[in-house]
Amino acid sequence: MTDAPVLVAEDLVGGYVAEVDILRGCALTAGEGEIVVVIGPNGAGKSTLVKAIFGLVPLRQGTVTLHGTDVTGQRPNRISALGMSYVPQVNNVFPSLTIQENLEMGAANSRATMDERMDAMYALFPRLRERRRNRAEGLSGGERQMLAVARALMPEPSVLLLDEPSAGLAPKAVGEVFETVQQVNASGVTIVMIEQNARAALALADRGYVLEGGQNRFTGKGADLLDDPQVAELYLGGGAAGRE
Amino acid sequence: METFLQTTINGLASGSIYALGAIGLSLVYAILKLVNFAHGDFMTLGGYVAFVVNVSLGAPLVVAAAAAVAAIAVVGLITEAVIWRPMRNRGAGVMQLLLLSIGLAFVIRNLILFGWGGQEKRLDIDNTRTFDLGIVRISLIQVIVISIAAVVLVAVGVMLRSTYVGKSMRALSDSFDLAEVSGIDTRRVVTYTWVLGGGLAGLAGVLAGIFTTLRPDTGFLLLLGIFAAVILGGIGNPFGALVGGIALGLVQEWSTNWITPTYKEAIGFVVLILVLLFRPNGVLGHATRTG
Ligand SMILES: Nc1ncnc2c1ncn2[C@@H]1O[C@H](COP(=O)(O)OP(=O)(O)O)[C@@H](O)[C@H]1O
Ligand SMILES: [Mg+2]
Numbered sequence: 189m190t191d192a193p194v195l196v197a198e199d200l201v202g203g204y205v206a207e208v209d210i211l212r213g214c215a216l217t218a219g220e221g222e223i224v225v226v227i228g229p230n231g232a233g234k235s236t237l238v239k240a241i242f243g244l245v246p247l248r249q250g251t252v253t254l255h256g257t258d259v260t261g262q263r264p265n266r267i268s269a270l271g272m273s274y275v276p277q278v279n280n281v282f283p284s285l286t287i288q289e290n291l292e293m294g295a296a297n298s299r300a301t302m303d304e305r306m307d308a309m310y311a312l313f314p315r316l317r318e319r320r321r322n323r324a325e326g327l328s329g330g331e332r333q334m335l336a337v338a339r340a341l342m343p344e345p346s347v348l349l350l351d352e353p354s355a356g357l358a359p360k361a362v363g364e365v366f367e368t369v370q371q372v373n374a375s376g377v378t379i380v381m382i383e384q385n386a387r388a389a390l391a392l393a394d395r396g397y398v399l400e401g402g403q404n405r406f407t408g409k410g411a412d413l414l415d416d417p418q419v420a421e422l423y424l425g426g427g428a429a430g431r432e
Numbered sequence: 433m434e435t436f437l438q439t440t441i442n443g444l445a446s447g448s449i450y451a452l453g454a455i456g457l458s459l460v461y462a463i464l465k466l467v468n469f470a471h472g473d474f475m476t477l478g479g480y481v482a483f484v485v486n487v488s489l490g491a492p493l494v495v496a497a498a499a500a501v502a503a504i505a506v507v508g509l510i511t512e513a514v515i516w517r518p519m520r521n522r523g524a525g526v527m528q529l530l531l532l533s534i535g536l537a538f539v540i541r542n543l544i545l546f547g548w549g550g551q552e553k554r555l556d557i558d559n560t561r562t563f564d565l566g567i568v569r570i571s572l573i574q575v576i577v578i579s580i581a582a583v584v585l586v587a588v589g590v591m592l593r594s595t596y597v598g599k600s601m602r603a604l605s606d607s608f609d610l611a612e613v614s615g616i617d618t619r620r621v622v623t624y625t626w627v628l629g630g631g632l633a634g635l636a637g638v639l640a641g642i643f644t645t646l647r648p649d650t651g652f653l654l655l656l657g658i659f660a661a662v663i664l665g666g667i668g669n670p671f672g673a674l675v676g677g678i679a680l681g682l683v684q685e686w687s688t689n690w691i692t693p694t695y696k697e698a699i700g701f702v703v704l705i706l707v708l709l710f711r712p713n714g715v716l717g718h719a720t721r722t723g
Pocket of ligand 1: 204205210228229230231232233234235236237
């Protein structure tokens with residue numbers, strides 16, 4: 189890549205409390221317009237990594253750079269204003285707010301373009317438009333995930349962090365989530381996605397990371413990780429390497 | 433029928449004061465997870481600020497009420513900056529914050545006692561004037577209390593429903609973390625919450641002072657009813673707090689049609705217990721909303 193990457197996290201060390209480091213020197217880079225996928229076993233620190241990138245976990249060491257600006261330790265609302273959005277794994281919608289109000293809350297730093305963005309989101313997710321006056325607590329799992337992604341896209345971010353967007357969804361909804369991710373990426377948004385559906389996710393990935401114990405285990409192009417026998421053996425449920 | 437209408441008017445008036453107190457308490461709890469036992473004493477302090485401006489300085493009651501609202505909004509902001517935010521940052525939980533607020537309640541009450549003594553204070557208003565509407569009589573102070581409360585409660589309701597600040601307050605009460613992640617400036621919303629919650633407490637204190645008299649424990653004695661109103665309406669739901677406050681005032685006054693007025697406060701709590709038995713999340717509570 190000749191362009192400078194949009195997001196660089198280097199040598200991150202830190203955790204939720206002072207004495208316990210969950211991240212132990214991990215790193216992540218996302219190039220302009222890429223899909224970056226992070227996989228790894230439960231408790232590896234994947235969620236902690238994206239939270240740290242978004243300023244939600246205190247870091248003892250390391251830097252996070254967004255579009256060349258150092259954002260290490262900045263408050264989330266500042267990071268959001270600089271063009272990065274984050275969709276948490278759980279509790280990612282406001283249940284007692286209507287769908288429309290949820291989207292408005294995503295536009296905290298972009299009130300001027302709110303109506304326009306809302307139309308764009310309803311075009312991307314027509315099912316949300318039908319229910320825009322309903323409370324979010326009544327949505328199905330898949331619809332909730334759509335709303336969470338739409339809320340994060342309201343400020344027109346250049347980078348979108350997704351924490352296991354397909355977790356707990358029915359197979360049909362999982363497919364929809366992956367389609368959405370590709371669609372959003374095609375519109376120019378750089379994606380950093382944690383996924384348990386490792387094979388399907390790596391198949392879309394320009395770059396993949398395998399995390400374990402708060403450190404990078406494997407790094408490479410998505411396709412190369414899929415073909416790597418060691419990765420397949422340890423993290424993709426064994427069996428022959430390669431794509432399904 | 434006459435006595436029913438009469439007690440309805442009385443109940444609306446006392447219910448208005450409960451409702452104004454309850455909305456502020458409920459908002460602060462919903463957004464900051466703070467059960468503020470000092471809320472009643474915030475009200476009392478508001479009443480005494482109005483007393484100083486109205487009686488000691490001789491300004492009109494409207495000016496005094498505005499001063500009380502502003503003063504208690506500032507008191508709320510100061511407690512946030514000096515007590516609540518530093519304690520939250522140190523990881524204080526609901527229980528620690530609650531105990532602190534009980535301490536703060538005693539401090540405020542004793543400062544009032546120290547400053548103005550224990551005897552009753554009256555605001556400068558004609559509390560004998562009544563209007564005869566044929567079947568019922570309504571006093572000037574009831575007209576004032578009910579109409580101010582109605583205007584303010586509607587305004588707060590519209591604000592929470594339709595303005596960006598109001599929606600973001602509801603967003604914070606759903607999930608503070610998600611609000612932060614969404615790019616909402618949560619610190620600003622917390623500031624508005626104290627301005628609104630404190631201001632409403634100040635106003636409730638003035639109305640309580642208009643309604644009866646002011647004593648250092650005026651607000652504290654109302655606090656039990658205010659908690660009942662908050663619980664009746666579903667904890668953390670400001671609209672519920674409004675409904676709960678009015679309902680409590682009405683039930684207490686209606687009960688005097690059959691039972692000696694001495695027991696009316698107890699009746700309010702009997703209703704509270706009955707509601708909790710059948711609707712544990714309050715009248716407007718949602719089955720899915722927990723924690
Ligand atoms: N809020 C938290 N406070 C303290 N420890 C946490 C918290 N969230 C996660 N952890 C711990 O951090 C470690 C990594 O968790 P996480 O980043 O969620 O892993 P992953 O997303 O890879 O499954 C786990 O040991 C977990 O127990
Ligand atoms: Mg996780």
